[in-house]
């Protein structure tokens with residue numbers, strides 16, 4: 001199987017889905033001829049006929065709002081918002097528009113839109129307005145699906161499912177993962193939304209990790225092998241969350257660490273921990289441990305960023321601090 | 326121009342000195358970045374110096390400005406100290422924000438600098454807030470809001486201009502049209518050509534000026550700030566300009582030609598001012614050389630200061646999130 005970067009895997013998914021379905025189009029800032037700020041859409045402007053890849057002004061509210069409107073009227077738009085941080089400007093269009101229509105209009109309408117956006121940036125010292133992981137905000141919105149891209153293989157399969165999904169999906173990529181390479185099948189494949197992936201089986205502790213934390217956790221699991229047996233799970237979709245797989249693993253190992261780059265307080269990791277504690281309570285040897293950002297904006301200076309943003313050390317400490325019988 | 330130069334020679338020499346300093350700061354940042362001495366990413370102001378200098382010249386210390394991701398020139402023009410700016414770019418504790426901001430968020434509220442900003446279009450709304458404070462407290466102050474033409478596409482900029490108009494606020498909106506928003510030419514991003522019409526719809530005087538001429542910017546900004554100070558409400562200033570470097574340092578710039586850059590360089594705000602000053606006889610070659618050397622030394626000092634400064638204590642990362650412990 002050929003190796004591909006996450007960037008190219010996402011590009012493949014976009015290309016395949018746009019070939020497959022004429023009702024799709026791409027819309028966003030610099031996604032056309034320039035090929036996107038992170039070069040994810042490179043080549044698509046030339047590949048497709050005029051009008052299928054639309055470069056917009058710097059207007060996040062209109063990019064997402066128009067997608068909601070187009071979604072209601074027979075199109076299947078794929079919008080790009082350069083950084084998750086900029087989703088703040090388009091939050092209304094998800095929270096009060098796209099996410100509500102199906103329910104609020106009595107069930108007759110679907111809003112089949114995908115909003116691709118980008119978490120992360122702290123590792124690139126992009127500072128407080130270009131570094132946040134914000135999937136937690138959208139997990140809080142009824143009617144909205146939330147997907148996290150972590151590996152090239154998963155990104156491709158998940159994005160294809162997201163595009164075909166009849167609900168609004170916010171698809172979070174990660175700025176620091178675009179260059180990651182891994183095997184990606186040439187053939188077309190989909191990964192269903194709502195299925196976690198058990199990346200590595202183990203007996204002593206379950207680590208649930210997303211995006212960049214997934215890679216940190218994978219390294220730690222490798223290092224600890226022989227000493228502590230880690231079961232590593234990538235939830236892939238956080239809404240719906242594959243609670244079943246997580247709980248099953250928690251019941252087996254009795255110890256769980258959840259690592260996610262968002263703010264911990266009221267955030268995704270806390271929610272995942274809560275679900276596991278609720279459903280695997282009698283099987284747990286200890287409370288679920290959570291690794292993330294402790295209620296702090298992302299600072300610029302490297303030593304400050306390192307202090308705030310979790311890495312392998314934090315995950316390892318959390319694993320080692322778990323009580324063991 | 327000769328008469329104008331003669332009339333305002335002293336001021337123009339001082340403005341030249343500041344523009345050279347901004348150019349030197351930015352040029353040095355460019356090479357420091359290339360040498361991997363600076364973390365994060367930087368957006369440089371080279372080519373646009375006449376706007377920050379011309380627009381801020383008449384401001385008082387306690388007037389306000391809001392800035393953008395391309396904010397180093399605005400900061401220097403508002404009187405910020407290059408030492409502490411450079412230290413911030415290095416992520417050092419002596420920087421303006423103790424290493425928390427980096428290039429994109431430098432602020433010094435005490436000096437009236439309400440922040441560079443990484444969110445396109447955020448500045449104008451903050452400027453409206455400053456305008457409301459000024460009005461509420463009956464103060465003799467104004468707020469200048471710098472933003473790129475790309476920001477004109479953000480809804481919040483329209484809302485802000487309208488609110489400033491409705492409330493007659495002492496705000497001057499300074500739109501720097503450097504022809505591109507990231508990789509896309511301005512004409513592909515706005516359905517109406519030129520931006521003066523944006524002033525009309527919010528009932529504020531709008532003027533388009535040559536942003537490569539510090540004199541033109543200065544004159545128009547003086548008119549607008551005087552109007553704001555005297556209760557005449559907001560204005561819109563559109564400054565036509567160009568950025569020589571990429572959108573960010575490292576930008577491959579595939580979206581424009583070298584010839585286009587060269588064409589604009591012929592109108593270089595620093596060099597053309599130098600020529601007119603030389604022509605007018607108010608300075609000679611030695612003076613100019615001295616000014617340039619002085620700027621270069623000043624930035625040497627700033628770089629030394631930044632290099633010699635310590636990184637912040639990692640624990641400080643968790644401080645200052647809230648104003649008080651509850």
Ligand SMILES: Cc1ncc(C[n+]2csc(CCOP(=O)(O)OP(=O)(O)O)c2C)c(N)n1
Nearest residue numbers: 086395443444445473474475476505506507
């Ligand atoms: C809300 C928001 N959208 C998009 C971006 C990404 N971005 C940063 S600068 C920029 C271009 C801004 O163009 P303009 O306002 O003309 O300023 P210039 O860079 O030309 O100085 C874009 C799109 C951002 N920082 N914030």
